[in-house]
Amino acid sequence: MTTRDTTVAVFRPDDERLRDAVELVESLGATPVADPMLEVRETGASPRTDADYTVLTSKTGAEIARETGWEPGETTVCAIGSATAGALREQGYDVDLVPDEFSSTGMVELLAERVDGARVEVARSDHGSQVLLDGLEAAGAYVHETVLYELVRPEGAGGSAELAASGDLDAACFTSSLTVANFLAAAEERGIRADAVAGLADAVVGVIGEPTRETAESEGIAVDVVPENADFDELACAVVERAAPTYHD
Template sequence: MSREVRVAVFRPGDERIDEAIELLDSLGATPVPDPMLAIEPTGTAPRIDADFTLLTSKTGVELADRAGWEPGDSTVCAIGERTARALREAGYAVDLVPEEFSSRGLVSALRGEIDGRRVEVARSDHGSRVLTDGLNAAGAYVHETVLYELVRPPGSGESAERAAAGELEGALFTSSLTVEHFLDAAAERGVREEAIAGLADAVVGAIGEPTRETAEREGIEVDLVPETASFEELACAVVESAAPSYRD
């Protein structure tokens, strides 16, 4: 007989949290939705004079489109298939998607093409330095436009209390910022150390090495990092790992 597998998910409180809940339901897990990211647009748009323009999220694409951005002759690059799909749905051509859906993958795909070229990076205010540092090291002239800021929603933190009480079997961290906001919410509720201890008894998954490094630096042991940086793979791996431990 199976026991309940309760999995905390921290995606923004829009269609992404709805999709996450649906996926976890389909896997037989009990979702514990606790959005740790809220989006505040800055009202800016990507520059139009770059040789290469890099978009790193579906949200960034939607905001660029809303601002009326036109890429002109720029080579448009998407960090992964989700971003590429959003670009195509908005009517933009996509010239490059790296094999590895990450900042490192994007730098690797562009290395050798961007020396001396102008590269526009349009993303959130919490984008990884791995991307911009890598582009600079490859000889590019890099400009970054902040399309939106990521903040912690008021009232977040139910998952931290559940972790502190030993009521989570899994947790899905999708960025370094979700880790930081989870811990901020836990501290706000006075359960930071208890929440970290509670996660030690759960299966903790992280998308990508930067997220894992952030979590482990803060004392959260990460059990799984999927080979592909996709939420679906993360969720499937965590639920599959957590479920056998809860069978009689």
């Protein structure tokens, strides 16, 4: 198989993230299959301004925080991951803390010795991990969660599931547990869930992070690639290299 014949499903929301993902896969010499599995719906809420620590977990959250006019004041701004930190800085915010491990667990480990008795604001989507809230509360923090946006499955999503079911998908890049769940739900609606999962067994499946791996494997999807960092570019490069290792030639 040549690299150009390698089809790679990407599930990013239908905005610049999807366009960037498509361009990256094309630059690697593969053929992207753009199938957005997440749609962002803003709630209109803004992070609280009276917290000692404020945790943001995504690039989308950083952008929405700015749109709502949020100003950090004296709060310590914490970002899960370099992408979130970069997005916050792009929006004009200073970032004080970023965990070494880009995950809810990593953030809990970073803050555990700091937040006893402190007010911690967690601003994120409606599908955030309970691990973050429980871990901070166990560390003695007074935790408040603000849902900045909801994540829903776009109408019509699932073309990649049809390709997987027919054996025509060579690779897939799952960026969250929710993208896995929505892929399977789209396949279920089409009556091809079992065939789609079987098709993924013959494809290279990459995921960002251990929670996404656990979700995929619990649904019978074998995972081939988990990048060291929770970064889409790193994920896509590793997946394409695994699916078509001659692309460097």
